Amino acid sequence: MKTCIVYYSLNGNTENTAEKLAKLLDADLVKLEPRTEYPAKGFRKFFVGGKSALHEETPALKPYVFDAKKYDAILFGYPVWASNVTPPVRTFIAENRGAIFGKKIGVFACQAGSGAEKTFERLALTLGLDSVPYTLVLNDPLRKPSEANEEKIRRFAESFRD
Ligand SMILES: Cc1cc2nc3c(=O)[nH]c(=O)nc-3n(C[C@H](O)[C@H](O)[C@H](O)COP(=O)(O)O)c2cc1C
DSSP: OOEEEEEOOSSSHHHHHHHHHHHHHTOEEEEOOBSSOOOOSHHHHHHHHHHHHHTTOOOOBOOOOOOGGGOSEEEEEEEOBTTBOOHHHHHHHHHHHHHHTTSEEEEEEEESSSOHHHHHHHHHHHHTOSOOSEEEEEESTTTSOOHHHHHHHHHHHHHHHO
C-alpha cells in the first residue's frame, strides 16, 4: 500500500508529525502552502486564520505535485482552527475530489486543547464519508514532546498500515 500524506502546518507541529509518519509508513509528503500565507504569530494569527476556518474558505494554493494514481491511501494532516478543518486542506479536497474518491483515508490533527473530533466529522462530510476510519489527535506535539506522543504516532501508523 502506498500512502501520500497531504498536510498543512502554520507553526510546525503538524509538519513534524507528518515527517515522522512519512518515515514510519514510507509515505510521500505533499505540503500545502497558501499563495498568501496566514499570519504566523500575534493576534492576527488567530483572527485571520480563525475567520477563514469559520467561513470554510478555500484559499488558492501554491503549485504542488500530487499524482493520485500512485497512491492507495491518503493521510490528511492539519492544525485544528476554530474547531474546523484548516482551509488549505479544503482547497486540496476541492481540487482533487474525484482523484481521491475510493482511496483509504486517515487523518491526524494537532490542537492546543480541543476541537479535533469536531474537525473529523467536518472532514468526513467534506469527503462524502460517514466517518474517517483512522484518526490521531496530538496536543502541540512540537512544543510539548513526550514519549506518549511518540507511542501514539507509532500505534496510529501501525493501524493505518494494516
Ligand atoms: C487560527 C487558529 C485557530 C485555532 N483554533 C484552535 C481550536 O479551535 N482548538 C485548539 O485546540 N487549538 C486551536 N489552535 C491551536 C493549533 O491547532 C495548535 O497549536 C496546533 O498544534 C498548531 O499546529 P501547527 O504548528 O502545525 O500549525 C488554533 C490555532 C490557530 C492559528
